[in-house]
Amino acid sequence: MSLPSPWRADFPAFAAFGRDCQTYLDSAATAQKPQAVLDALLGYYAGGAANVHRAQHTPGERATLAFEGARAKVAAWLNADSASQIVFTRGATESLNLLAYGLEHLFAAGEQIAVSALEHHANLLPWQQLAQRRGLELLVLPLDAAGDIDLKQAERLIGPRTRLLAVSQLSNVLGRWQPLEALLTLARARGALSVVDGAQGAVHGRHDLQALACDFYVFSAHKLYGPDGLGVLYGRPQALERLRHWQFGGEMVQQADYHEAHFRPAPLGFEAGTPAIGAAIAFGAALDYLEGLDGEAVAAHEAALHARLLAGLRAFDGLHLLAEPHTALASFVVEGVHNADLSQLLAEQGVAVRAGQHCAMPLLRRLGLPGALRVSLGLYSEGDDLERFFAALHHALALLR
């Protein structure tokens, strides 16, 4: 049962990790990039960079076509109706901040925003701070025993004063798919806008946003095998129309005078200044690469690895999973052992897993834990990575107990 990944060789980082005796199991933090991404990045810069949307000259046209081509690829990947529904940002975090500022004008004091108890800071703090600015109430939807947003309670809590629901698709700590369909139906029934944080969800399986029926969906390129510094905000056309412009500058302007200005609609109106052109083009290449894989084979590989991960962890005495994860990752603690000690000794052995609060301090506090370890997988991960991790964990625990 060695579970090799047939796609591993497409990712040059693993040759380097091999040389340095590193085992990378922190893909939920950021993923490695296939060679196709590096080629696209290099091809763009070495072929002649140019700014986009500004010039008639050939390098400028070429860059604009490639940049807009990447937008179209993102739209196709998400099954969006049109490329104009895709706004490029720096990352999921910026997408969420854009929403919290761009929708601010829709809220009146006393209204409510609903998030869940398992949100990443990026999908909690922008709303929390918006609530503080506007005198809103932040509803925190509680979790059930399995670690999912409790639908019964959500139904009770989400009411006519609730103007927006913002929830994760897949928890970055618990690894569980959240009951989005029911929640989105509920939000729609109550007349609330909906925001889905797809930062983790987008990486596992491909999602049809027309079927998902949220108003906004956000994720980061760097977790989906693309470069860092690029994120996506998808919106339904009617939802995008409700956004106020947020950042101002360069080519997002329609007409400007000293004392007043008019701005373009989405997407360009929300991309102030020179964007991350190279990153967008390279992310297009990442999607092309993913498009070329057999999605079912990828899912089957990830599922087999994940099962192996869980089985392996269960063999350790006193090890407790924070929840029963569906996919992609497993978070755990070991009785009587501090997660920081464990992660340090794993690091000494060249095993890269993440320890701590995973940018979800309130969730960890609610679970009564100072922190936890998280092992997370990518499509390039394989059985040998897990074996090295299990051996290192064994060794670390022997030292610590």
Add this chain to the structure above:
Amino acid sequence: MSLPSPWRADFPAFAAFGRDCQTYLDSAATAQKPQAVLDALLGYYAGGAANVHRAQHTPGERATLAFEGARAKVAAWLNADSASQIVFTRGATESLNLLAYGLEHLFAAGEQIAVSALEHHANLLPWQQLAQRRGLELLVLPLDAAGDIDLKQAERLIGPRTRLLAVSQLSNVLGRWQPLEALLTLARARGALSVVDGAQGAVHGRHDLQALACDFYVFSAHKLYGPDGLGVLYGRPQALERLRHWQFGGEMVQQADYHEAHFRPAPLGFEAGTPAIGAAIAFGAALDYLEGLDGEAVAAHEAALHARLLAGLRAFDGLHLLAEPHTALASFVVEGVHNADLSQLLAEQGVAVRAGQHCAMPLLRRLGLPGALRVSLGLYSEGDDLERFFAALHHALALLR
């Protein structure tokens, strides 16, 4: 007088431009990148990407060290006291928006913000919109006949109600160094904060920010031979302390609970979410590259080329410069010929110059022009580029007149 650039071969894009018969004279829009930048980008991704500031594991530490090393290089390049004065953003535009939102709480209705009549939209619109949000007055400092901010008028206009002055160091349209020293002294005397838009200025010569004595200075990596998607906000410590946090998420948090949170100080407190790690590291490599050049030789080459550009343009009948540029670029119109027609015919001949309003619509309107052409230079530009441009201009004018 062929003026070859001794650094041209360091920039792989010129081989591609050569193959495609393209002459790139639009460096003020974005600059080409030296091979060292591509190598750093590739080295980072192929060596194993990792998120920064989050994990104890070796790839994470390596990435964090490289990312923080890049911050230190930026600080050294600007002669800042400390790396903690350098905030990474997406670009000059985001830096300016960060300031306009982060300083908003300092303004009361009826107070004033002063900008100049020649600002790029990125240094106009964030302040204009802040003025609208807060009921402030936006003072527009007029220009003198040469195309510089008129100091006499500035002295008259900037008064005790003026809380902030935001001006460009080097105009992206007129190519003139603005009288910063006098303006900054004036601002300080009146108790106003000062913001310098160094997007163009940072590219020509190296500036000592301790000597410059502004409160904030911003620029974009992509114009200074670095990758796109990265910008810099420099601030004096006392000025940075006055900034309110703006974007929220991931690792900018000190302590978070569902209903309240505390944030880190600058720089990390202003870098919400996964930053453009690869771009930052590659920008560090760009600065290393520049650091290795003979600054005086670069300045002399740019000056000689610029003189040749001006002399060549003067030989055309009916061609008018928008101002007498000091360095880097020249903007012009030709009597009876539309700038769009000219730029299209230059593009047909493989000459990449920029036409239009250069993201400075109000300035162009004030000059009474629907648009203008701009030729701009980088340290890799050379005499032959100019000769090809002159020949193409000649040809285009022959067709159009």
Add this chain to the structure above:
Amino acid sequence: MSLPAAAREALAAFAQCPGWEQRARLLLQWGERLEPLDDTERCEAHRVHGCESQVWLLGERRDGRWHFRAGSDARLLRGLLAVLLARVEGLTAEELQAVDLADWFARLGLSRQLSPSRSNGLNAVLQRMRELAAQG
């Protein structure tokens, strides 16, 4: 769908055009053919935004068929407008929605003018034309 006479003429002229110079000359000539707009027509209401040059577009439906007029301060753009108008002259709203203008410019060897690079603005003109026809 048979082409209007002016469109056939444009196709004949541009399709056999050997290079950029010749094409530019042709565009300049076609631009001269545009029926000039008077001062009241060159107004804000008819202005097409999203072009770095100034462009105006007026549309009128007579007997179920669309007739457009257009102008610009840039001469090459005037030529592009002329070959565009040649193609759409007298179409019904349905025909207008159906006509493949990207293909039309491609057949003329003018595809590049439709690039998403915003500065030229021909795309904005096409969009405005469709909006007018949809309203009308």
Add this chain to the structure above:
Amino acid sequence: MSLPAAAREALAAFAQCPGWEQRARLLLQWGERLEPLDDTERCEAHRVHGCESQVWLLGERRDGRWHFRAGSDARLLRGLLAVLLARVEGLTAEELQAVDLADWFARLGLSRQLSPSRSNGLNAVLQRMRELAAQG
């Protein structure tokens, strides 16, 4: 500047330590030596933020010399705190500002623990120590 006795002992032990395992064992042992903090001392006021683990630091000046006590819920970090305290025990404020702690950890073969990666938090402890000494 001569080293305090405990510091000399740490140097002797760590400097000849052959590998990560041995070093980890030593850190665990040194961590045991930390004088435990009582519940009132493990309070918010003494908490050092910026560490993923919980860390507390207390400092006291007697006769012009600084004496620190520290604790953590993580055991390896307790070891690091112990070798840190061994180095700074009994220093004056001036000596404290002058001591090169990066060098100290380097001599112990523990440089990596000072990486700017925030999660371990030793840097935050050093900074808090300097703040206390500056105030005190």
